[in-house]
Amino acid sequence: MTKPVRAAGVARPIKLLGPYKLDAHREALICKALDLGSSLRGAAAHAGISPGTITDWLSRGRTGEEPYASFAARCDLARAAWEVRSLEQIEAAAAGGAWQAAAWRLERRIDRLYARKAPDLSQLIEKLVNERLAAELQAAEDRAHGLAATAPTPAAPADPDANEVLE
Secondary structure (H helix, E strand, C coil), rough: CCEEEEECCCEEEECCCCCCCCHHHHHHHHHHHHCCCHHHHHHHHHHCCCCHHHHHHHHHHHCCCCCCCHHHHHHHHHHHHHHHHCCCCCHHHHHHHHHHHHHHHHHHHCCHHCCCCCCCCHHHHHHHHHHHHHHHHHHHHHHHHHHHHHHHCCCCCCCCCCCCCCC
């Protein structure tokens, strides 16, 4: 099926591609990419198809429809193999003395105890506001003391009787 397309003012037919067929070559490309740790989007690009196509094939496979069920199982296996290899690398790094690898493992495996906690924004805001108010109060007190120290001492009220000549 063709559809005319205007490019640079010239109409030319392009072929519209129909649904892709799951074949051994595409499956191998997808599973290889997943085995290397690729996302579905990256695996789809590697196989020359859209991410939606892989998602559709996996969904159909989860229902038991063949050949998609076998494809979904192989994708799961490829992802699991990548995960295990990655964990083996982290374990080897931790065993070699890289404390960051051990910390990473703890943060992700037992996150309720070891994951970094995001700061409570309300407490952070309250702290910043209090610090700002304290600084402004201190500045106002400093200005008040500074003005009192530099202001001229008020003259004593004149004693009306002091300039009187005694008679």
